[in-house]
Amino acid sequence: MSVLETITILLSCSLCLYLLFFLIRLLHRIWWTPIRIQRVMNSQGIRGPSYRLIHGNIKEILNMKTATMSKPMGLSHNIFPRLDPHLQSWLNIYGKNLLMWHGPQAHLVITELEYVKEVLNDKENIYVKGGIEGFLKKLLGDGLATSKGEKWAKQRKLANHAFYAESLKNMVPAMIESVEMMLERWKHHEGKEIEVFEEFRLLTSEVISRTAFGSSYLEGEVIFEMLIKMVFLFSRNMHKIRLPGLSLFWKSSDDIESNKLEREIRDSITRIIRKREEALKEEGNFGTDLLGLLVEAYNGKDEKNRLTLQDVVDNCKTFYIAGHETTTSLLSWTILLLAIDMDWQDKVRKEVLELFGDQNPNAEGIARMKKMTMVINETLRLYAPATGLTRKVEWESKLGRLVLPANLTLVIPTMSLHIDPLIWGEDAHLFNPERFSGGVAKATNNNPAVYLPFGLGPRSCVGLNFAINEAKIALSMILQRYAFTLSPTYIHSPILHFTLRPEHGIQVVLHPL
């Protein structure tokens, strides 16, 4: 046998061995592990739709969603059965906690309140964020919303500092100016119809640009547009199953586009960071807004608290996205609910006029608003922008009476808890801000696990007060100038597109006061 033949045989054997190893790993992942987890959970009384090879329950989920989403919906606020028909149906069949499959990945859905509380309040890093991949990873990177452990703690400290009470007070003028810019545009729609979702998207982008990044929407426009494209790609691919390792050999057109977008977003944000570094020479500091604090931490001498350039980029992406998607959703649904319920629109307007007259809102008045707070709380209950929360079980652990295997994904369906009649009463699906008249604690019977618009525990929303202030300012300034009614062209079709949004926008008619 020649040397060449020997080498060929050795190479062929290595290739066969490699393929065999790959096949065994694949089978372990898509067949053995799911079957084992299903048995372990079934033996503890947790049931759900059976695992099917490769796709898990994705086909059933998509079929049910397509069926509900393809039918028109009346003006009902009971949107959970339309958005998550599979959860609505399976929670009824299998009980408060159930096992379902996103491809070969096991998802344990929990609505038992003690479990919800334990998972979200976890301080020992058992139920963690992180481990995200694919389009979501390209969208958010490993920033504050997705990182874990020490890296998360370091970033959270910094964000808390950027959004603490005193900083928020200082942001009020920038928020007011941004709303004034929006209302200038609204003058052209007086007595006519206006679509508010797109208006609020521009407003919230302007506000986060000014307050966190010291720039205007126009300066960050390219980044916003690229991030919006990325959100679209993420939503389109959310339910697609990928065989492990496949991406090494084959890329879809969405993969290629998202890789390109990811590179371009990184380059654009890096330019903003470099510009801010230049500011050090001229102004002697990096600035005290979020970008300033991030750039300072990147340039810092303290090894322990230093951020890498990638960390700064990932956090800028996170805040650009988190800072405007969710608040746009909140503002849009509030306008819809007030356009339908003129009584509540009048009540909130009366409060605004009593507090501010025809003057711009101020921090003290914002803190004293009662009716406005009730309306916002009720909107967030019926139309929570983040419709669910997820965590990953880091290692085998005990949750109440359950033993959970490592790597299990936990899903907390916020929307299901928010419209449960056993928690909120028989009128759970109706808009009734009065239920919050005694505050959130009273409405929830002192159980924080039943109302989760901003999450709960250490990973709860760092932008809560920022978002509420922004919403109160924008709504107050609108109510001072206009009454608004729902346009007959409005089509009620809430969809989940990263956050909960109106599929065809929200059209109202503006009546100047």
Ligand code: HEM
């Ligand atoms: C109405 C508006 C908003 C809603 C409903 C909302 C909702 C949420 C929820 C539910 C979480 C927790 C996620 C989890 O536990 O997995 C969260 C986290 C977060 N939110 Fe918000 N959010 C809003 C506005 C904002 C704004 C304006 C910002 C930024 C300025 C922001 C930045 C973040 C960040 C960075 C996190 C991750 C925190 C961490 O993991 O430590 N959010 N938000």
